Amino acid sequence: MDKRTKLIITAKRLFSEHGFYGTATARIAREAGVSNGILFHYFPTKDLLIKAMFFDVKDRLFDYSVGQVYKGATLKESIYTLWLAAVEFNLENANDFEFIRQFETSPFYRTETELEHRYVQLCLELIDKGIEEGQFKQIPAMLIFKSISAQVETTVRFLKMNNMVLDDVEFTHRLFEMAWDSLAK
Amino acid sequence: MDKRTKLIITAKRLFSEHGFYGTATARIAREAGVSNGILFHYFPTKDLLIKAMFFDVKDRLFDYSVGQVYKGATLKESIYTLWLAAVEFNLENANDFEFIRQFETSPFYRTETELEHRYVQLCLELIDKGIEEGQFKQIPAMLIFKSISAQVETTVRFLKMNNMVLDDVEFTHRLFEMAWDSLAK
Amino acid sequence: MDKRTKLIITAKRLFSEHGFYGTATARIAREAGVSNGILFHYFPTKDLLIKAMFFDVKDRLFDYSVGQVYKGATLKESIYTLWLAAVEFNLENANDFEFIRQFETSPFYRTETELEHRYVQLCLELIDKGIEEGQFKQIPAMLIFKSISAQVETTVRFLKMNNMVLDDVEFTHRLFEMAWDSLAK
Amino acid sequence: MDKRTKLIITAKRLFSEHGFYGTATARIAREAGVSNGILFHYFPTKDLLIKAMFFDVKDRLFDYSVGQVYKGATLKESIYTLWLAAVEFNLENANDFEFIRQFETSPFYRTETELEHRYVQLCLELIDKGIEEGQFKQIPAMLIFKSISAQVETTVRFLKMNNMVLDDVEFTHRLFEMAWDSLAK
DNA sequence: TATGAATGAGCGTTCATTCAT
DNA sequence: TATGAATGAACGCTCATTCAT
Numbered sequence: 076m077d078k079r080t081k082l083i084i085t086a087k088r089l090f091s092e093h094g095f096y097g098t099a100t101a102r103i104a105r106e107a108g109v110s111n112g113i114l115f116h117y118f119p120t121k122d123l124l125i126k127a128m129f130f131d132v133k134d135r136l137f138d139y140s141v142g143q144v145y146k147g148a149t150l151k152e153s154i155y156t157l158w159l160a161a162v163e164f165n166l167e168n169a170n171d172f173e174f175i176r177q178f179e180t181s182p183f184y185r186t187e188t189e190l191e192h193r194y195v196q197l198c199l200e201l202i203d204k205g206i207e208e209g210q211f212k213q214i215p216a217m218l219i220f221k222s223i224s225a226q227v228e229t230t231v232r233f234l235k236m237n238n239m240v241l242d243d244v245e246f247t248h249r250l251f252e253m254a255w256d257s258l259a260k
Numbered sequence: 261m262d263k264r265t266k267l268i269i270t271a272k273r274l275f276s277e278h279g280f281y282g283t284a285t286a287r288i289a290r291e292a293g294v295s296n297g298i299l300f301h302y303f304p305t306k307d308l309l310i311k312a313m314f315f316d317v318k319d320r321l322f323d324y325s326v327g328q329v330y331k332g333a334t335l336k337e338s339i340y341t342l343w344l345a346a347v348e349f350n351l352e353n354a355n356d357f358e359f360i361r362q363f364e365t366s367p368f369y370r371t372e373t374e375l376e377h378r379y380v381q382l383c384l385e386l387i388d389k390g391i392e393e394g395q396f397k398q399i400p401a402m403l404i405f406k407s408i409s410a411q412v413e414t415t416v417r418f419l420k421m422n423n424m425v426l427d428d429v430e431f432t433h434r435l436f437e438m439a440w441d442s443l444a445k
Numbered sequence: 446m447d448k449r450t451k452l453i454i455t456a457k458r459l460f461s462e463h464g465f466y467g468t469a470t471a472r473i474a475r476e477a478g479v480s481n482g483i484l485f486h487y488f489p490t491k492d493l494l495i496k497a498m499f500f501d502v503k504d505r506l507f508d509y510s511v512g513q514v515y516k517g518a519t520l521k522e523s524i525y526t527l528w529l530a531a532v533e534f535n536l537e538n539a540n541d542f543e544f545i546r547q548f549e550t551s552p553f554y555r556t557e558t559e560l561e562h563r564y565v566q567l568c569l570e571l572i573d574k575g576i577e578e579g580q581f582k583q584i585p586a587m588l589i590f591k592s593i594s595a596q597v598e599t600t601v602r603f604l605k606m607n608n609m610v611l612d613d614v615e616f617t618h619r620l621f622e623m624a625w626d627s628l629a630k
Numbered sequence: 631m632d633k634r635t636k637l638i639i640t641a642k643r644l645f646s647e648h649g650f651y652g653t654a655t656a657r658i659a660r661e662a663g664v665s666n667g668i669l670f671h672y673f674p675t676k677d678l679l680i681k682a683m684f685f686d687v688k689d690r691l692f693d694y695s696v697g698q699v700y701k702g703a704t705l706k707e708s709i710y711t712l713w714l715a716a717v718e719f720n721l722e723n724a725n726d727f728e729f730i731r732q733f734e735t736s737p738f739y740r741t742e743t744e745l746e747h748r749y750v751q752l753c754l755e756l757i758d759k760g761i762e763e764g765q766f767k768q769i770p771a772m773l774i775f776k777s778i779s780a781q782v783e784t785t786v787r788f789l790k791m792n793n794m795v796l797d798d799v800e801f802t803h804r805l806f807e808m809a810w811d812s813l814a815k
Numbered sequence: 816t817a818t819g820a821a822t823g824a825g826c827g828t829t830c831a832t833t834c835a836t
Numbered sequence: 837t838a839t840g841a842a843t844g845a846a847c848g849c850t851c852a853t854t855c856a857t
Contacts, residue, residue, distance in 0.1 A: 093367070095281075096280075099850075099852080110818045113817055113818075120853080121851095121852065121853090181279065182278065182279055182282065212437075213434070215418075217418070218418045221418060222438065229407050232406065233402070233403045249398070250399075254442065256441040256444075257439065284826060294842080294843090295844060296843080297829080297844065298841075298843075299828095306827065470831060474840095480839045480840060483839075489832095490831080491832090546735050550731050551649065583804070584808065585792075591784045591787065592781060594784075595784045596780065596781075599777050603770070603772070603776060607770075620769075622767075623813065624812065626814075627781070627808045627811050633820085654846075654847060655848060655849080656846095656847075666822080666849090667850080667851080671819095671820070675848080675849080676849090
């Protein structure tokens with residue numbers, strides 16, 4: 076594995092365990108098995124490392140979930156697929172989940188940053204379509220997106236807190252309906 | 261105003277602007293107009309200052325909202341009252357809002373901490389009643405509470421992002437229905 | 446007990462356990478059960494507190510030991526009495542012992558300080574007489590005094606380290622002979 | 631000279647002049663002509679710096695004195711050589727002398743620490759032999775060692791106090807006899 | 816690319832001392 | 837005498853970042 080990747084993986088683990096400010100760059104390098112200085116070759120500042128990691132997570136979430144939405148699906152089916160994929164991804168990648176939670180409440184986070192990402196754009200397009208077709212409440216698309224995201228986060232947090240996995244289809248559906256009902260007309 | 265209060269208010273403002281780690285204790289004291297050392301007279305460590313502030317906010321939210329719930333109200337009315345009070349409180353107290361968001365994604369936060377607070381207990385009792393009476397979905401009360409809280413947060417964040425206030429009753433209702441629908445049967 | 450005495454006793458215990466710099470004045474006051482400020486009423490600075498304690502110990506050592514030297518005693522008997530009294534005093538007053546040890550290696554200690562004390566003067570007179578009478582080696586009296594003092598300290602430290610007391614007269618004598626031999630002709 | 635050595639030398643001078651607690655780490659670095667931070671690169675804490683210095687002094691004392699003891703020497707000659715070497719070393723290295731005095735009355739010092747050092751072991755072996763051969767009094771070897779050490783310290787302190795050096799062989803011998811007599815049968 | 820020693824500003828905290836009451 | 841809140845300089849230590857190699 077190349078050093079840049081080693082750094083990202085190690086940083087994510089440490090950030091998720093100890094937070095951005097509880098994790099010294101020197102420690103990231105040490106636990107990644109590389110030298111102190113090389114971190115700043117790949118990421119000129121700690122802030123840029125953090126931002127690079129944000130896009131890394133969003134990219135992987137995009138790759139993981141978008142392929143699962145099939146063409147002929149209904150709107151609800153598509154949203155369900157994306158919702159489920161997001162929950163699964165966060166459950167399986169605990170460090171990514173924690174990292175994103177922290178990132179979004181940190182001063183690094185700017186809304187514009189997120190808007191630019193194709194994952195968000197894909198979701199917004201889907202929601203816009205749903206609003207036009209009258210399937211969703213008359214509420215700004217961005218609010219609906221944020222609301223579902225928040226519910227994904229809440230769900231994941233709850234499942235983790237109780238050491239649960241998504242093996243019960245019945246229960247999974249009920250969780251999704253909760254999110255769906257909040258935005259469907 | 262006594263120095264302890266000055267410190268709490270100043271700390272909340274600075275924390276909400278620059279984060280816990282972006283705010284030096286020396287700066288809090290300076291901007292509060294008190295000496296460096298007195299901060300540690302009232303709050304032996306920075307961590308304890310942060311935790312004390314958490315309970316300060318929860319106390320004030322409790323005082324603000326609980327009085328508004330009147331006796332004869334239906335369950336939905338009570339939940340609406342609490343939901344609205346929470347949104348209003350967070351809109352009116354921007355620093356408290358930002359502070360709590362940061363606190364809950366920080367290592368200071370422990371779920372048990374929150375459970376002990378009477379505000380949370382009050383909400384859980386109400387939700388439990390709703391579940392027993394069959395008005396809510398068959399989902400753990402804590403998950404419902406967390407879900408509504410997340411939606412309150414999302415709502416507040418959205419309103420602030422768009423410089424909106426809750427003066428349009430129609431729109432306010434629509435926002436609440438979104439939360440309500442997600443948990444009502 | 447008056448507050449001044451309480452402070453001295455508490456300070457001695459804390460100094461002997463944690464050292465001068467490991468003991469905050471605020472802690473001395475707290476554990477003595479008096480207010481923070483009153484300490485500085487009796488002892489304007491921490492340094493003066495420490496110096497006052499030094500004289501307190503020397504005074505008590507003087508009172509304890511001098512009375513035991515009887516008039517008609519030979520030089521060796523008198524020295525033995527003083528030596529034994531010093532060892533006993535230090536064994537019985539562990540805090541005083543530790544305090545003095547620290548004091549004498551600290552920047553507070555000035556030789557002149559000690560010279561002024563009647564206990565030291567008494568000892569020096571005795572030694573001077575021994576030198577004049579030819580019972581002691583031709584070595585400066587102050588050196589002899591310091592040498593015996595060092596051996597008292599070493600003896601006490603050794604007895605404490607091995608949890609011993611001076612109940613074996615035979616052994617006690619052997620210890621004293623060690624000191625005596627080092628200075629007798 | 632490398633920075634680690636510069637730090638040790640400067641620290642020893644400052645500690646001997648102003649004590650451990652009267653010497654700020656920042657000052658050590660400044661006067662050593664290195665940066666503040668590098669001190670903690672070599673010595674993670676001030677305590678470890680102090681402990682490292684203790685072993686540095688003991689090592690140098692060992693190197694200085696042991697080579698002077700020649701094979702065929704009698705016990706008394708060997709002890710004399712070590713005694714003289716120790717006195718000389720302490721006279722010539724005033725900062726080492728002061729440092730050790732402070733260290734041994736500080737909370738850093740633990741008896742076990744010292745026992746492990748080869749210098750101490752060498753001395754104890756010699757004393758043990760003297761006891762077996764009946765040349766020394768029937769007193770624990772460790773007590774004899776501590777006693778001689780205390781007399782070395784007393785002697786050095788006395789010589790320094792009076793601005794004397796060991797140029798008078800006659801006087802030097804008399805000083806040694808004082809120590810020797812205290813332990814010889 | 817890569818190392819790791821080196822920098823130095825900054826931080827949380829301590830504590831002797833002062834002062835209003 | 838007595839209190840204890842208040843002061844503020846100082847300290848040990850951290851850490852993002854730089855730089856010589």
